Amino acid sequence: MGPLRRRVAAVTVLLFLAGSGAAQDAAAPPGERFDTVVIDAGHGGEDAGARGAAGMVEKELVLAVARDLAARLRATGLQVVLTRAADVFVPLEERTALANDSRGDLFLSIHANASSDHSVHGTETYFLALDASDASAALVASRENRAFGEAASGIAAIDDPFIALIGDLIATEHLQESNDLARLVQSELGATSLKSRGVKQGLFVVLTGVQMPAALVEIGFVTSAQDERSLSGAGRREVVSALERAVLAFGRRYDARRGAAPPASER
Numbered sequence: 001m002g003p004l005r006r007r008v009a010a011v012t013v014l015l016f017l018a019g020s021g022a023a024q025d026a027a028a029p030p031g032e033r034f035d036t037v038v039i040d041a042g043h044g045g046e047d048a049g050a051r052g053a054a055g056m057v058e059k060e061l062v063l064a065v066a067r068d069l070a071a072r073l074r075a076t077g078l079q080v081v082l083t084r085a086a087d088v089f090v091p092l093e094e095r096t097a098l099a100n101d102s103r104g105d106l107f108l109s110i111h112a113n114a115s116s117d118h119s120v121h122g123t124e125t126y127f128l129a130l131d132a133s134d135a136s137a138a139l140v141a142s143r144e145n146r147a148f149g150e151a152a153s154g155i156a157a158i159d160d161p162f163i164a165l166i167g168d169l170i171a172t173e174h175l176q177e178s179n180d181l182a183r184l185v186q187s188e189l190g191a192t193s194l195k196s197r198g199v200k201q202g203l204f205v206v207l208t209g210v211q212m213p214a215a216l217v218e219i220g221f222v223t224s225a226q227d228e229r230s231l232s233g234a235g236r237r238e239v240v241s242a243l244e245r246a247v248l249a250f251g252r253r254y255d256a257r258r259g260a261a262p263p264a265s266e267r
C-alpha cells in the first residue's frame with residue numbers, strides 16, 4: 001500500500017471506531033450501578049507482544065494478570081468480561097464489540113512494556129488522546145497498535161494535519177472518567193514495588209471504539225531485568241491487588257456520581 005492509501009485506510013478505521021462511539025448516547029442512566037468490568041489482556045496467539053531476556057512473554061504475563069484480576073473482582077460480586085481467556089489472537093473489532101455488547105462500566109486493557117534501553121523500568125497508565133503526551137508515549141502507542149494491522153498502526157502518524165482534523169470525532173464523553181480511571185490505576189500501582197512512571201496519553205486504537213471509561217495499563221517493562229524478575233513473582237501479585245483496588249475505587253466513585261443506591265451491605 002502506498003503512503004496515501006495507507007493514510008486513507010488509517011482515517012477510515014479511525015472514523016469507523018470514533019463514529020461507532022459517537023453515534024449513541026453511551027452514558028449510563030442515572031441510578032445505574034457499577035456492575036460490569038471489561039478486562040482486555042493484550043496480544044495473544046501469533047501476536048506474542050514484548051519479550052524479556054529471561055524469557056518472559058507479554059501475552060502470557062498479561063493473560064495471567066487478567067485472569068487473576070477477573071477472579072478477584074468476581075469474588076466481590078462484579079460481572080467480569082474477558083476479551084480473551086486463552087492464548088488466542090482477538091481482532092480489534094471483536095474486542096470492541098465484546099466490550100460494548102456487555103455494556104461494561106469500565107474497560108481496562110493490560111499490557112507490558114518494552115524499550116531498547118534495558119535500564120528503563122516501571123509502570124505507566126494511559127488514557128486516550130489524539131496527541132501523545134511525549135515521544136516515548138507515541139512509541140508505546142505505535143507498538144501496541146501494530147498488532148491490529150497496518151491501518152491501525154498508521155494512525156500513530158498524528159502529526160499529519162489530515163488525520164488531526166478528525167480529532168473532534170473521538171468520543172469525548174468518557175474523557176474525564178477515563179482520566180480518573182487512569183489516575184486511580186496509576187496511584188495504586190505507585191504503592192507496589194515497581195517504579196511509577198505516571199499517567200500518560202496516547203492514541204491506542206483498542207481504546208477508541210469502547211463506549212465506556214477506558215484506560216490501558218503497562219504493568220512494567222519485560223525488557224528490564226529488574227521488572228522481569230519482579231513480575232515473575234511477588235511484583236505480579238502486587239500488580240493484581242493494585243488493579244483490583246483501583247477498579248473497586250472507581251466503582252464507588254461511579255455509583256456516587258450517578259446517585260446509585262449503595263449495596264445492601266453498606267446501607
Ligand SMILES: [Zn+2]
Nearest residue numbers: 042049111112
Ligand atoms: Zn502490549
